[in-house]
Amino acid sequence: MLVMIFACDEQNAIGKDGDLPWRQSSDLQHFKRTTLHRTVVMGRKTWDSLGKPLPKRRNVVMSRATVEGEVEQMDEAAVLALAEEEDVYIIGGGEIYALFMEHCKELHRTVIHTTVEGADAFAPPLEGEGFHLVGERHVPSGPKDDHAMTFQHWIR
Numbered sequence: 001m002l003v004m005i006f007a008c009d010e011q012n013a014i015g016k017d018g019d020l021p022w023r024q025s026s027d028l029q030h031f032k033r034t035t036l037h038r039t040v041v042m043g044r045k046t047w048d049s050l051g052k053p054l055p056k057r058r059n060v061v062m063s064r065a066t067v068e069g070e071v072e073q074m075d076e077a078a079v080l081a082l083a084e085e086e087d088v089y090i091i092g093g094g095e096i097y098a099l100f101m102e103h104c105k106e107l108h109r110t111v112i113h114t115t116v117e118g119a120d121a122f123a124p125p126l127e128g129e130g131f132h133l134v135g136e137r138h139v140p141s142g143p144k145d146d147h148a149m150t151f152q153h154w155i156r
């Protein structure tokens with residue numbers, strides 16, 4: 001099954017200048033708990049921003065060119081085939097979320113309670129996509145968070 005996970009502001013912004021537009025430690029912990037020991041799939045630009053594979057996960061990068069470094073590379077068909085066998089976590093960025101949206105059955109969205117000025121990467125809106133909210137938890141801003149956030153779990 002394909003599962004998507006992202007953090008967005010209140011206007012669906014997820015990135016700015018090739019990086020995350022906030023410091024949000026509580027969300028990074030949530031991301032780690034959710035994806036640990038799983039297969040994670042990311043676009044080449046997100047891979048560039050990470051700089052190294054996420055530990056204790058099978059890292060897959062998508063690019064139309066050959067990706068340098070020790071990482072597995074797959075095309076869209078290979079990712080979809082793998083998702084027939086196991087849960088595959090789509091971890092961004094904007095191009096890769098848009099690519100797989102129609103195939104995604106489960107989604108973890110963290111709404112970061114802010115509006116980013118000058119954002120240049122966005123998550124697809126969920127409205128009209130047939131998702132149902134099955135869980136929601138509001139978390140105030142902790143000492144290593146820029147903003148309060150709401151963890152949401154959606155399925156369809």
Ligand SMILES: NC(=O)c1ccc[n+]([C@@H]2O[C@H](COP(=O)([O-])OP(=O)(O)OC[C@H]3O[C@@H](n4cnc5c(N)ncnc54)[C@H](OP(=O)(O)O)[C@@H]3O)[C@@H](O)[C@H]2O)c1
Nearest residue numbers: 006007015018019043044045046063064092093094095096
């Ligand atoms: N807030 C969050 O949860 C979150 C999560 C992840 C990322 N981000 C942010 O999102 C931003 C990056 O997102 P982005 O949309 O600019 O880039 P991206 O989705 O990370 O990567 C785009 C790249 O993926 C490759 N690609 C796209 N479609 C493909 C296809 N059909 N087949 C094979 N390869 C394909 C291409 O690589 P080539 O150009 O090499 O061909 C393309 O340039 C950054 O700011 C990052 O920090 C935020």
